[in-house]
Amino acid sequence: MQVFEILLLLASTLFLIFNFFSRIEINRYWIIGGLISFLFTHLIFEGFRWQMMPGYLICLFAIFSAFRQTQKRSKKALRVLKGMGFTLLLALAIALPSIFPVFKLPELQGEYQVGTRDMLFNIDRDEVITEDASDRRKLMAKIWYPSKETNDQKDLYIDEGGRHGFAQKYGLPDAAFNYLDKIETKVYRETRVADEEFPVLIFSHGYNSKANGYYALLTEIASHGYIIIALNHTYESTGSSFPDGSEVYFDYEYARKIESGTWEKLAPVREAFQQNIKFEKRHPVVKKGLESYFVREIVERWSQDISDVVSELEDLNASGFLKGKLDLDNIGVFGHSRGGGAAGNALLVDERIKAGANIDGVQWGRIVNTSFNDPFLYISADWPEDKEDLNSHAYINKSKDIFYEARVLNTLHSNFMDIPLMIPINAISKAGSIDPYLGLEITNDLVVAFFDKHLKNQEVDFTELNSDYDMLKLEIFKN
Numbered sequence: 001m002q003v004f005e006i007l008l009l010l011a012s013t014l015f016l017i018f019n020f021f022s023r024i025e026i027n028r029y030w031i032i033g034g035l036i037s038f039l040f041t042h043l044i045f046e047g048f049r050w051q052m053m054p055g056y057l058i059c060l061f062a063i064f065s066a067f068r069q070t071q072k073r074s075k076k077a078l079r080v081l082k083g084m085g086f087t088l089l090l091a092l093a094i095a096l097p098s099i100f101p102v103f104k105l106p107e108l109q110g111e112y113q114v115g116t117r118d119m120l121f122n123i124d125r126d127e128v129i130t131e132d133a134s135d136r137r138k139l140m141a142k143i144w145y146p147s148k149e150t151n152d153q154k155d156l157y158i159d160e161g162g163r164h165g166f167a168q169k170y171g172l173p174d175a176a177f178n179y180l181d182k183i184e185t186k187v188y189r190e191t192r193v194a195d196e197e198f199p200v201l202i203f204s205h206g207y208n209s210k211a212n213g214y215y216a217l218l219t220e221i222a223s224h225g226y227i228i229i230a231l232n233h234t235y236e237s238t239g240s241s242f243p244d245g246s247e248v249y250f251d252y253e254y255a256r257k258i259e260s261g262t263w264e265k266l267a268p269v270r271e272a273f274q275q276n277i278k279f280e281k282r283h284p285v286v287k288k289g290l291e292s293y294f295v296r297e298i299v300e301r302w303s304q305d306i307s308d309v310v311s312e313l314e315d316l317n318a319s320g321f322l323k324g325k326l327d328l329d330n331i332g333v334f335g336h337s338r339g340g341g342a343a344g345n346a347l348l349v350d351e352r353i354k355a356g357a358n359i360d361g362v363q364w365g366r367i368v369n370t371s372f373n374d375p376f377l378y379i380s381a382d383w384p385e386d387k388e389d390l391n392s393h394a395y396i397n398k399s400k401d402i403f404y405e406a407r408v409l410n411t412l413h414s415n416f417m418d419i420p421l422m423i424p425i426n427a428i429s430k431a432g433s434i435d436p437y438l439g440l441e442i443t444n445d446l447v448v449a450f451f452d453k454h455l456k457n458q459e460v461d462f463t464e465l466n467s468d469y470d471m472l473k474l475e476i477f478k479n
Contacts, residue, residue, distance in 0.1 A: 001097045004042035009055045009093055011038050012062040016086065019065050031066040035059055049179040051100050054093035058086075099428065102182045103421045106216050106437055109444075110223025112146035115191035116155050117321065119143055119229075120243055123308045128301070129235040129254050139305055140232045140240040142211055144222040145325070146198060147191040155187035156180075158212045161247035165239025168249055169208065186219050193227075193321060199330040199455040200313060202306050202346070202353075203230040204339030206361075206417070207298070208250045210237040213417050214336065220444040226451065227326060229309055233302050233339075262294040273388040286393040287368050295338065296364040302342035306333055307350045330354060330455040334377075334447060336416050337361045347374055355454040357447055359416045363394035371397035375454040377404040379446060381411045382432060403477040404450060404462070408442050410434035410471060416443055434471055442469050 001009075015031055039059055042052075108114065119141045127135035158166075163177040170176075203218060205211045211218070211230030222228050232240040235251040242248065269289035272282040290296070310331060317326040332355045335343035340361025347356030348367055357377040376399050378391065395403070411432040414420060420436035423429040432439070445465060453460040466474040 001094075002042075002046045002102055004038065004046050005052060005055065005097055008035075008038040008042050008059055011035060012055070012059040013090060015062045016058065016065060019062075020083070020086075026066075028066045032063055035063050035066070046102075047182060049097075049102075049182070050175070051096040051179060052093070054089050054096060058089055058093055061086075099423060099425055100179060101422075101424060102179065103424070105183065105186060105418075105421070106220065106440060108186050108220060108223040110146075110220065110225065110448075112194060112223050112225060113148060113150055113191065114187045114219050114222045115145050115147040115149070115189070115193065116187045117143050117145075117190055118159075118241075118243075121309055121312060123305070125304070125308065127234075129251055137234070137305070137308075138242075139234055139309070140242060141309070142230045142232075143322070144187070144218050144228040144230060145322075146194045146196070146222060146225050146227070147188065148194045149188070149191040151188050151191055153189040155185045155189050157183035157185050157215065158210075159239075159241045161239035161241030161249070162210045162212045162237075163239070164247060165210070165237070165249045169238055185215060186223075187215070190321075193325045196225075197325060197327045198225055198227045199327045199332060199451065201226050201228045201451065202309055202331070202333045202343075203228055204302055204306060204333070204335030204342045204346075205230070205232070205237060206335075206337030206339055207236060208238055208255075209337070209339075209417070210239065213238075213419070216418055216421065216440045217336075217416065217444060217447075220440075221448055221451075224448045224452070225456075227322070231302075231305055231309060233305055236298065236302075258294055258297070265289060265292050265294075269390070270388060279392070283393055283396070286390060290362075290364055290368045290390060290394055291366070293364060295341075295362070298338060299341040299345050299364045302339065303345035303349065306342060306346040306353075310350060310352055327455075332356060332451050332455050335359065335361065337413065341365070344372075344376065347372060347376065355451060357450060359443065359447075360413055362390050368394050368396065372399035372403070373401060375399065375402045375404075375450070377406070377446065377450045379406045379408065379416070379443060381413050381415065382407060382409045383412075398477050400479060402479075404446075405475045405477065406446055407473045408434070408439060408471055409473065411439050415439040438471065442472050445469075446472075446474075 121139040123137035125137040127137045157180045164174050167174050167176050210232050218228055234240055234248055239249045266289050268285050272285040313326055316322045331353050333343040333346050333353050334357035336359040338361055340358030341363050343356050344358045344363045345365055347353050355375045359379045360381045411434050414429050414431045419429045420431035449460045449465055452458040
């Protein structure tokens with residue numbers, strides 16, 4: 001909760017409790033004036049938000065009670081009911097602002113400020129998700145880039161399409177996420193790109209998520225001197241806002257269609273893990289699942305999105321605000337969850353990409369039959385021992401170059417996103433017990449160090465990085 005929210009709720013609650021149990025009258029004008037002052041100070045400096053509605057009701061009840069101060073006592077049954085109602089309202093007044101807080105994004109550690117612009121990519125490829133045969137693939141992306149400047153226009157935390165998509169996902173009204181206007185990003189709209197040439201990173205988000213849900217990760221990496229093109233995979237992200245004002249959300253009907261009847265293909269894989277058989281005997285079963293499960297098609301489709309955007313980089317470097325800023329000899333790719341699998345697949349099939357990172361995503365598809373030719377970083381959450389470790393089979397051959405395998409202890413899948421900051425209750429956010437800022441810090445340091453070494457050719461001591469964090473377990477496999 002914000003400072004004046006706490007003061008408003010505390011003052012209102014203390015007066016109601018005092019008035020409930022005490023027969024001593026207090027000057028009503030002091031009470032009413034004080035409560036109204038707290039309310040207006042909060043509204044002016046912090047602003048209205050729906051999560052405070054129970055708190056506003058408590059404040060109004062307190063003002064009304066101050067008007068009606070009386071020596072007469074209510075009947076005991078009525079007082080019990082009032083107490084129970086107040087307790088419930090107070091619980092809501094504390095819970096809602098705590099579950100949906102106005103949180104702070106981490107301070108940037110890189111040498112650059114970060115600017116951003118939105119960009120539409122019209123792809124010369126059929127759109128397979130819609131039923132209209134004439135539809136062509138189009139992707140919205142947010143470009144994050146290093147800048148030496150700031151301005152008065154901070155970037156909006158999650159665009160309208162993303163917010164409305166989140167609301168649809170959780171069955172909430174569109175206005176439910178308006179409070180995100182209060183989140184101060186460390187990103188400035190349409191500042192000039194710093195006058196240098198920077199490596200390019202393509203980022204792919206998780207399924208039914210979106211690139212704007214990774215502000216802490218992407219802003220930090222860009223501040224270290226990287227131009228990041230964060231894609232929204234249309235119809236499979238929570239939502240995209242297009243330049244014409246239209247919004248496109250996750251296509252639940254298409255998702256049900258492609259997933260229907262596929263679970264049995266993965267059932268033998270689960271049984272093989274549950275039976276606790278040896279790795280060598282289990283491998284053919286898992287291999288078949290990795291090659292045939294329907295998610296492979298998603299990963300490969302997203303991988304094609306990445307490659308199609310890489311094909312646009314020469315034109316972006318020839319004109320426009322990125323002219324001469326892209327180091328096209330040093331292109332990397334990374335992603336989270338299914339986006340991490342897409343990043344791995346893109347590295348495998350696109351020779352223009354020189355390094356890739358998968359953040360806690362299963363590597364479905366062809367990798368199980370081969371290995372990477374380039375440097376690769378795999379970051380895993382701290383999954384329990386009984387979880388099926390599909391990537392131990394997918395990455396059996398690792399890389400002909402160098403392969404980094406990291407585990408961030410006490411994390412779960414959402415710890416690599418902003419979600420643990422947005423919803424700081426682990427049972428709801430499904431985050432691990434690690435401090436969310438520490439989890440993001442470790443992930444950021446790993447990704448920056450990896451690309452610094454393999455795209456910027458800097459000297460990086462991964463042994464030192466490994467020893468800096470008790471919560472990091474890092475292994476390096478060469479050749």
